[in-house]
Amino acid sequence: MLNFRKEERLTNKKIINSLFIKGSSFFIYPFSIKWNIITATFKFPSQILISIPKRNFKKAVDRNKLKRLVRDAYRINKSILSESISDSDKKFVFTLIYTEKEIVDFKLIHEKIILILQRLLKEHEKIAK
């Protein structure tokens, strides 16, 4: 299942606000991650928000390109999360904020996304216990 549908994107304003106020956070280069666990009814185990600051990338073309790279990396690797926590009521909500000021390789992003997802999985296990 390498889909990436609209339901997997974080679009609800209230959830976004609560994420930025209450969410925990950590940092893996070049991303800063904020995450939270909520009870919700949507189908997928997680919702994601990819954020590229306009301050670092003034041109819309660059922001689009980065967003697509990150999204594709997530799409390929998201099974790490979905296999372990598919049947829980608690849903993952997290945001990736790109902090580097230049565009990096797809391969690097790919590796880092795997690291991030593994870290998130550990956090989830802690809470589950």
Add this chain to the structure above:
RNA sequence: ACAACAGUUCGUUCUAUCGCUGCUUUACUUAGGUGAGGGAGAGGAAAGUCCGGGCAACAUAGAGCGCCAUACUUCCUAACGGGAAGGUACAUUGAGUAAUUGAUGUAACAGAGAGUGCCACAGAAAAUAACCGCCCCGUUUAAUGCAGGGUAAGGGUGAAAAUGUGAGGUAAGAGCUCACGUUGUAUUAUGGCAACAUAGCACAAGGGUAAACCUUAUGGGUUGAAAGACCAAAUAUACCGGUUGAUAAGGGCUGCUCGUCCAAUGCCGGGGGGUAGGUCGUUAGAGAUUAUUGGCGACAAUAAUAGUAGAUAAAUGAUAGAAGUCCUUUUACAAGGAAACAGAACCCGGCUUACAGAACUGUUGUUUUU
């Protein structure tokens, strides 16, 4: 052939795997949805948001003042501050002894005979000009000097100094007068739709600056798709109906008692506004392409053709490979590298700005060959 300038067109292509957003066909499903197939999916500027228009909501008796914008003429257009053709002025350049003329470019190109303001430095003086000089007169024996006056011909300064040259005239001078010019205004004739041009006649000539205020003429209601229209969970609930309801307290009918009505609580149903969310607006249009006709041209008319993005924390992508183009290295094979500016957001017409490279057309210049 090369270079410069101007204009027009284009803005890498293909394959495989994994995806994204609409559309459509079909199977399953109570519905919601799920699966499979097909086909579509960023630009010449999508950008800046600088003008104009459509569309929408709100406002709106009429007039004046204010504010903003525009400013040679005619035409094009839905409209424009855009475009086309032309006029005028200036600049560059080619031809020519010259008069003149060809080409290209630039122009906030109405008014400085309405008023107010400003004009650095230099200079006597920057706008009711007297520093030097020239001349007259007074004083003095006379000269110098001093006092009073006339004078814009000469001097130097400056971006700019009071209409140029010549003659007359005068104490010296001066458009003071005259001739030939220059510029402006009014007017007549001819040509032109007009701006304007040419010729005549009259009057005037005491600077520049309106992207300083201003005057004149013309135009402008405000806000923008986050406009606006509709549907509508959950929760709370105006209001309505039903049901429940203690013989307690309260209010109306009354002076009092009884009686009766209202109301208080919970539940059920209806119901309005309306939040999350959704649908429409929203992509067939002052459209595009091709041909013909009309027009110097912008453009218009007619006919034919195809159906061509529609997201909403926002799709149009990622990976791998191949081909072509350009650059570097190399005799070559080949190897390495590069590919600009930039991402639709209601829709059109323009303008402005950014842009690797490619192709074509025209003009000018240089060189070579015939």
